[in-house]
Amino acid sequence: MNEAKLPLKERMKIDRQLMPEQDATQRSGNFLEVNLGFTEKIALLEAQRCIQCKEPKCVQGCPVMVNIPRFLEFIVEGNLPAAARSLFGDNALPAITGRVCPQETQCEVQCVRGVKGKPVAIGCLERFVADWARANSDVVKIEPRGATGKKVAIVGGGPAGLTAAGELVKCGHEVTVYEALHKPGGVLVYGIPEFRLPKLIVEEEVERLVQAGVKIENNVVVGRTYTLPELRAQFDAVFIANGAGLPVFMNVPGENLKGVYSANEYLTRVNLMEAYALDSDTPILRARRVAVVGGGNVAMDAVRTAKRLGAERAMLVYRRSRAEMPARVEEVHHADAEGVEFENLVAPLEVIGNANKWVTGLKCQRMELGEPDASGRRSPKPIPGSEFVLDCDAVVVAIGTRANPLLTATCPELKLNRWGNIEADDAGMTSIPGIFAGGDIVRGAATVILAMGDGKRSAQAIDAYLMQ
Amino acid sequence: MHTLTAKFQLSPNVTRLDVEARRIAEIRQPGQFVIVRRGIGAERIPLTIADADPAAGTIALVIQAVGKSTRELVALAAGEAILDISGPLGHPSEMISSGRALCVGGGVGTAVVHPIAQGLHQRGVEVISIIGGRSREWVIFEEELRRLGQVVVCTDDGSYGRKGFVTDATREVLEAGGVDIVYAVGPVPMMRAVANLTRPFGVRTIVSLNPVMVDGTGMCGGCRVDIGGQTKFACVDGPEFDGHLVDFDLLAERLGTYREFEQQANTPCDAGTCRVGLTHPTPTPIPQS
Numbered sequence: 001m002n003e004a005k006l007p008l009k010e011r012m013k014i015d016r017q018l019m020p021e022q023d024a025t026q027r028s029g030n031f032l033e034v035n036l037g038f039t040e041k042i043a044l045l046e047a048q049r050c051i052q053c054k055e056p057k058c059v060q061g062c063p064v065m066v067n068i069p070r071f072l073e074f075i076v077e078g079n080l081p082a083a084a085r086s087l088f089g090d091n092a093l094p095a096i097t098g099r100v101c102p103q104e105t106q107c108e109v110q111c112v113r114g115v116k117g118k119p120v121a122i123g124c125l126e127r128f129v130a131d132w133a134r135a136n137s138d139v140v141k142i143e144p145r146g147a148t149g150k151k152v153a154i155v156g157g158g159p160a161g162l163t164a165a166g167e168l169v170k171c172g173h174e175v176t177v178y179e180a181l182h183k184p185g186g187v188l189v190y191g192i193p194e195f196r197l198p199k200l201i202v203e204e205e206v207e208r209l210v211q212a213g214v215k216i217e218n219n220v221v222v223g224r225t226y227t228l229p230e231l232r233a234q235f236d237a238v239f240i241a242n243g244a245g246l247p248v249f250m251n252v253p254g255e256n257l258k259g260v261y262s263a264n265e266y267l268t269r270v271n272l273m274e275a276y277a278l279d280s281d282t283p284i285l286r287a288r289r290v291a292v293v294g295g296g297n298v299a300m301d302a303v304r305t306a307k308r309l310g311a312e313r314a315m316l317v318y319r320r321s322r323a324e325m326p327a328r329v330e331e332v333h334h335a336d337a338e339g340v341e342f343e344n345l346v347a348p349l350e351v352i353g354n355a356n357k358w359v360t361g362l363k364c365q366r367m368e369l370g371e372p373d374a375s376g377r378r379s380p381k382p383i384p385g386s387e388f389v390l391d392c393d394a395v396v397v398a399i400g401t402r403a404n405p406l407l408t409a410t411c412p413e414l415k416l417n418r419w420g421n422i423e424a425d426d427a428g429m430t431s432i433p434g435i436f437a438g439g440d441i442v443r444g445a446a447t448v449i450l451a452m453g454d455g456k457r458s459a460q461a462i463d464a465y466l467m468q
Numbered sequence: 469m470h471t472l473t474a475k476f477q478l479s480p481n482v483t484r485l486d487v488e489a490r491r492i493a494e495i496r497q498p499g500q501f502v503i504v505r506r507g508i509g510a511e512r513i514p515l516t517i518a519d520a521d522p523a524a525g526t527i528a529l530v531i532q533a534v535g536k537s538t539r540e541l542v543a544l545a546a547g548e549a550i551l552d553i554s555g556p557l558g559h560p561s562e563m564i565s566s567g568r569a570l571c572v573g574g575g576v577g578t579a580v581v582h583p584i585a586q587g588l589h590q591r592g593v594e595v596i597s598i599i600g601g602r603s604r605e606w607v608i609f610e611e612e613l614r615r616l617g618q619v620v621v622c623t624d625d626g627s628y629g630r631k632g633f634v635t636d637a638t639r640e641v642l643e644a645g646g647v648d649i650v651y652a653v654g655p656v657p658m659m660r661a662v663a664n665l666t667r668p669f670g671v672r673t674i675v676s677l678n679p680v681m682v683d684g685t686g687m688c689g690g691c692r693v694d695i696g697g698q699t700k701f702a703c704v705d706g707p708e709f710d711g712h713l714v715d716f717d718l719l720a721e722r723l724g725t726y727r728e729f730e731q732q733a734n735t736p737c738d739a740g741t742c743r744v745g746l747t748h749p750t751p752t753p754i755p756q757s
Contacts, residue, residue, distance in 0.1 A: 246701075
């Protein structure tokens with residue numbers, strides 16, 4: 001029992017605790033994790049800021065409905081094993097979501113403490129408990145129920161696939177994950193950089209699944225190595241979670257010049273292929289001036305990566321203003337502190353190159369904000385005569401991704417929407433019985449936690465389908 | 469893990485590795501490739517499947533050692549293993565089902581032409597192969613292609629077959645007429661030269677492109693090529709395209725993106741000799757007996 005437990009009135013007086021960080025100047029030159037994590041003392045203090053609402057709104061804000069007040073109260077009581085069991089029971093990958101979730105628009109935005117003051121640092125506490133559990137792995141070991149004899153194939157080893165795998169193996173089903181790359185994790189390993197999510201954490205989570213009996217087959221490209229109908233014939237159910245694969249380019253002149261990358265390529269080279277290490281076999285251009293186009297988390301990851309690769313100028317080119325950026329607030333704040341230059345209200349018109357077809361600049365146009373568009377954000381309008389050239393040696397395009405048709409093309413019966421995403425109901429059921437889908441291949445490019453939410457819901461639906 | 473079952477030196481810098489990859493051996497089709505990662509820390513590189521033995525469960529990879537990754541691959545001995553092979557990737561070759569096809573292979577590209585010729589031959593198409601090398605020792609896959617039809621061998625120095633470039637022999641066959649489709653695989657200047665040759669004859673010409681690639685599944689977009697003014701991804705839209713629509717200049721430039729990282733930076737065409745001879749005076753064709 002924790003003796004420091006305070007009465008409600010005292011709890012209200014505690015200020016939100018800050019996440020300890022690696023110094024900005026130091027970290028912009030390395031790939032080590034930026035956030036250092038709460039100490040137990042800080043966590044205890046912060047957890048007491050939760051006033052244990054009778055009808056907690058934070059839970060409603062969480063795509064996987066983590067019972068937040070419950071695990072926070074276990075922290076307050078000093079019972080970390082119980083906190084860990086509670087958290088892991090709701091969320092299969094808390095060490096990951098505690099690091100990459102946009103808490104400020106999900107759980108924390110709902111927190112009543114945020115009405116007058118700052119919300120409870122739920123994300124930081126989630127990470128704290130998850131990291132404690134990583135060091136004490138026996139506490140949260142997955143213990144599958146009795147074998148059902150049912151076999152489930154999961155296409156894609158990213159957040160949705162891994163979450164579904166964990167849930168399904170718990171139910172006693174035989175689970176095989178088919179991963180196209182040489183390592184499972186999906187965007188967690190190829191996209192999100194080491195400084196935001198250390199790869200060791202993803203490896204540990206995958207290892208936990210393998211220990212529980214999940215089979216992982218790397219280098220299997222479903223749609224090529226096996227078709228979807230082939231998998232359906234071999235398994236009792238299939239869950240498709242192969243992500244939103246194809247990078248979208250700007251469709252401006254000069255986009256195929258040397259030095260223009262999609263964010264997917266830039267980040268994959270650096271993260272999955274470890275090109276940040278100087279002895280890596282996989283090359284990456286270490287450009288002096290890098291312009292990253294976009295305003296989301298991927299753009300933020302790319303521009304901060306450019307800085308760490310030694311760019312003198314790491315510039316973010318975004319057509320709206322900072323307020324409209326879809327990136328997590330923390331990422332924008334971190335990028336700013338690390339010396340990233342924000343070129344807001346700027347839209348690219350053309351990539352400029354030299355005679356050898358190397359990028360030398362990005363021709364841009366200044367924008368101003370007009371009326372709100374369908375998304376509710378004020379839409380940018382070009383300012384006539386405001387064209388200028390941003391000198392740069394590399395351009396990274398981070399303006400989104402589309403559905404990869406590689407798999408769906410092998411199964412014409414599978415219903416798609418007009419963007420090529422798979423049509424699925426709330427439980428992930430597609431137009432073909434026994435085939436479920438979730439994550440970005442259904443939603444279009446979204447977040448890790450939404451994909452995990454899909455994985456969890458679909459796993460429940462698959463279990464019901466198999467056991468009916 | 470994929471064990472090497474056999475290794476053959478085909479030319480001074482081209483090696484054939486037969487590797488265990490049962491599923492791929494069973495289902496691969498002409499024109500498809502695999503992504504290979506030799507071991508931990510190694511690069512992912514695309515390699516065309518030159519041949520397959522479904523019964524033995526092996527595929528043949530033909531590798532020109534030009535940089536660190538390819539040199540390390542060919543340094544593997546039979547019995548050793550490659551860590552990762554994923555595939556088969558890319559669209560199968562566009563095939564005709566009757567008539568006459570001309571398959572033109574330059575250097576290591578001859579190994580890429582081989583499965584296409586195999587597929588055509590199986591469909592009952594008459595196959596004429598024109599393959600080239602600097603001299604006799606650089607000619608590869610001649611025997612395999614002879615099993616599928618007529619083969620014209622060209623060497624720059626005339627040490628074997630006819631003296632001259634594959635383009636010279638290609639021109640003659642085109643002039644003789646009756647060619648329904650041409651497949652050309654080799655260095656970029658060679659494919660460009662063949663495409664330029666066939667254009668006035670109006671013969672459909674397929675080329676296989678091998679740009680820089682990472683994942684091979686459409687995710688990175690590094691392999692983008694310009695086909696008739698449209699950007700395509702070689703890994704998922706190709707790797708074979710209409711040679712008359714390919715922007716070869718762009719392809720050649722983009723292939724040079726990491727040249728400074730490559731160890732043999734100054735030897736793009738084997739050892740600096742361009743077999744197409746675009747900058748050389750065209751030698752007089754000597755008809756092969």
